[in-house]
Amino acid sequence: MKKALRVLIVDKLHESFKFNFLNKKIEYTYAFDWKDSDILNQIQNFDGLILRSRFVVDENFINYTQKLLFIARVGSGTDGIDKKLLIKNNIKLLTAPEGNRNAVTEHTLGLIFSVLNNFKKAQKQLANFEWKREQNRGIELSGKTVGIIGYGNVGKLLSKKLNALGCKVLVFDKRSKKQDSFAKIVSLEELQEKAQIVSIHIPLDDEINGENGNFHFADSAFFENFKNPIFFFNTSRGEVVNTTALLKNLKNGKIKGVGLDVLENEKLHTFAASQKEQFEELITMENVILTPHVAGWTFESYENLNKVLGKKINEFVKEYFQKL
Known part of the structure; x- marks a missing residue:
């Protein structure tokens, strides 16, 4: 024994x-x-x-x-x-x-506040000795309708914090139908109709659709089905978002701002030519903030x-x- x-x-x-x-x-x-x-x-x-x-x-x-x-x-x-x-x-x-759910949640909120309040653009202007207040007038998070996709450890904690900040929270999760006091469980269609801000928190693998079952969950149709222009955030897995579709909808105004902690390919030295081009576009956009997969990476x-x-x-x- x-x-x-x-x-x-x-x-x-x-x-x-x-x-x-x-x-x-x-x-x-x-x-x-x-x-x-x-x-x-x-x-x-x-x-x-x-x-x-x-x-x-x-x-x-x-x-x-x-x-x-x-x-x-x-x-x-x-x-x-x-x-x-x-x-x-x-x-x-x-x-x-x-x-690391609290770390990811706080990082997500940090991205949201940074994008809504033009931190990247303001920092760039100040570096050029430009003091432009009106161009950097921000948007308050309180009172906004936030759609959370994926209601696991991070999604639930994020909804609790957003609720405390005065947001109305809508949640779509293929597995969870259980209501709580912090969010309303809705269909994807209802979330796309009402959300002003969207944060995605789903694994790449999916219990329903199997390995890589959530690959490109956020594709062209996903973004185009939103009734109103949205701010979009991803601190889950890069592969769940189609970068080509993301860029297209950033350029046409369906997406007003983006915060990403993850990319489809995070090994920057292995970029194909198209990936390098997309990355360079994203990194130079004033309404896009990227971080290097560190949302859950705190002391x-x-x-x-x-x-x-x-x-x-x-x-x-x-x-x-x-x-x-």
């Missing part, structure tokens, strides 16, 4: 993991500085794996494992992880979406992700030994 589970940590974590992952039933091996080939050769000897995004967990990766019981991802998303394959191989997937969330995931790992290990 096993006395403890052997768990391999392959990505560098906040130093608090030493305290949050403490468990007499777990023996941790820290492989931050191991070569990928060494990890693949050794992983067959471990019961659990903790990672961020160092490996794509696909069939090729799983073939190196023999007795893996769980994979714990330090983050909220599951991109690059074949969940169906894990189920097939009876491997539990643990994630920590609760760990507090870095530590909190460990706390959340450590608790889930300990619960899994406790249940595992209780069943023996």
